[in-house]
Amino acid sequence: LAKTTQPISMDSYEGQEVNITCSHNNIATNDYITWYQQFPSQGPRFIIQGYKTKVTNEVASLFIPADRKSSTLSLPRVSLSDTAVYYCLVGDMRGSASKIIFGSGTRLSIRP
Amino acid sequence: ETGVTQSPTHLIKTRGQQVTLRCSSQSGHNTVSWYQQALGQGPQFIFQYYREEENGRGNFPPRFSGLQFPNYSSELNVNALELDDSALYLCASSPRTGQDIQYFGAGTRLSVL
Numbered sequence: 174l175a176k177t178t179q180p181i182s183m184d185s186y187e188g189q190e191v192n193i194t195c196s197h198n199n200i201a202t203n204d205y206i207t208w209y210q211q212f213p214s215q216g217p218r219f220i221i222q223g224y225k226t227k228v229t230n231e232v233a234s235l236f237i238p239a240d241r242k243s244s245t246l247s248l249p250r251v252s253l254s255d256t257a258v259y260y261c262l263v264g265d266m267r268g269s270a271s272k273i274i275f276g277s278g279t280r281l282s283i284r285p
Numbered sequence: 286e287t288g289v290t291q292s293p294t295h296l297i298k299t300r301g302q303q304v305t306l307r308c309s310s311q312s313g314h315n316t317v318s319w320y321q322q323a324l325g326q327g328p329q330f331i332f333q334y335y336r337e338e339e340n341g342r343g344n345f346p347p348r349f350s351g352l353q354f355p356n357y358s359s360e361l362n363v364n365a366l367e368l369d370d371s372a373l374y375l376c377a378s379s380p381r382t383g384q385d386i387q388y389f390g391a392g393t394r395l396s397v398l
Contacts, residue, residue, distance in 0.1 A: 207386065216287070216375045216389025217328065260327055267382070273318070273341075275327035 177261045182280040191248045193279050195261030198242050203265040206237060206244045211258045211278070220259075221246070256283045287311060289390035291376050297396045298366050306361045306393045308376030316340070316382050317359040319351060320375040322392070328375055334359060335382045363395075371397045 178196040185191045197206070205224050209217035221228055223235040223244070234247040248255055258278040265272075288311035298304050310317050316335045320328035330343035334353035348364040357378070363370060373394050377387035 214373070214394070215391050216289075216377065217387075218287070218389065219386050222386060258327075267385075273330040273333075273343075275320075275329070277327050 176274070177263055177276050179259075179261055179276060179279045181277065182282070184282045184284065185251055186284050187252055188250050191251050191255070191281065191283075193246045193248075193259055193261075193281065194243055195246070195263075196243045197261070197263045200241050200263050201265065203267075204241075204263050205265070206235065206241075207262045207264075208233070208235065208246045209260045209262065209275075211260065217260060217275075251281075251283050253283050253285065255281065257281060287388040287390065289376060289378050289388050291374075291390035291393050293393060294391070295394045295396075297398065299398050300366055300368060302366050302397075303362065303364045304366060304395060306363075306374050306376075306395070308359045308361070308378075308390060310357045310359065310376075310378035311388050314378035314380050314388070315357055316379045316385070317353055317357065318377045318379070318387060319359070319361045320377065321345070321370075322373040322375060324372075331361070333382070340382050366397045368397050371395060 207222040208220045211217040221233050221235045228235045236245045260278040290309045292307045318333040319331040322328040331345050332342040333340045337353045350362045352360045373392040375392045377389045379385040379387045
C-alpha cells in the first residue's frame, strides 16, 4: 500500500506560485499519482493525474522525478479562491478499490 | 459541477436509528464509491460498487451496506447509528473501476445525537 506524506499546512500570497510536495516512497510500478482539491462542505475535485515526468493542464502542473518517490503539485499565480485542502493519492487505476487512501491533505491558505 | 448529486444534504438522527443516503451518478459512469469524512480529516473509503456488485471495501463494519441499481444510482445504508458516525458522507462516480479519476458529489452531512 503506497502511503503518502504531505505537509499539514502551507501559506502563500496572491499571485505567487505554490508548490506542494507529496512523498510516496513505496510507490508501485503500476501506480499513478492523482491530486484532488477540496473546499469546505464540498466533495473533492480532481485536479491532475500523472505517471512520470511532467503533466500540465489548465489548472496546475505535476512534476514527478525519475524515481517517482515523490511528486510536486504546482499552482501558478494563486488567488484567494485557491484556499483549500489538497490531497495526493497514489494507486493503480485498475487496482483494488479497497486501496483508495486519502491522507489528511495539505491545507493551503492564500492571503491578499 | 460534477453531475453527481446526493440527497439529502443534511440529516439528523439519533443513536440506534438507521439511515439511507442516496447518490445519482454522472451519466455514463458505471462505478460508484462511498466515503466517510470526519471533521478535519481526509475522506475514508467505505466501499465501491461496479455494475451492481461490491468491488472493494474499506475498514468499516457490516452495518455499513450499500446498493447500486441498474441505472447506476446508489444507496448507502447505515444501521444501529453511533455518535461517531456523524460525518460528511461523500459519493463519487467514475467511468471505470479501481482508482480511476472520481467525480464527487457535495455530500450528505449526517449528525447523530
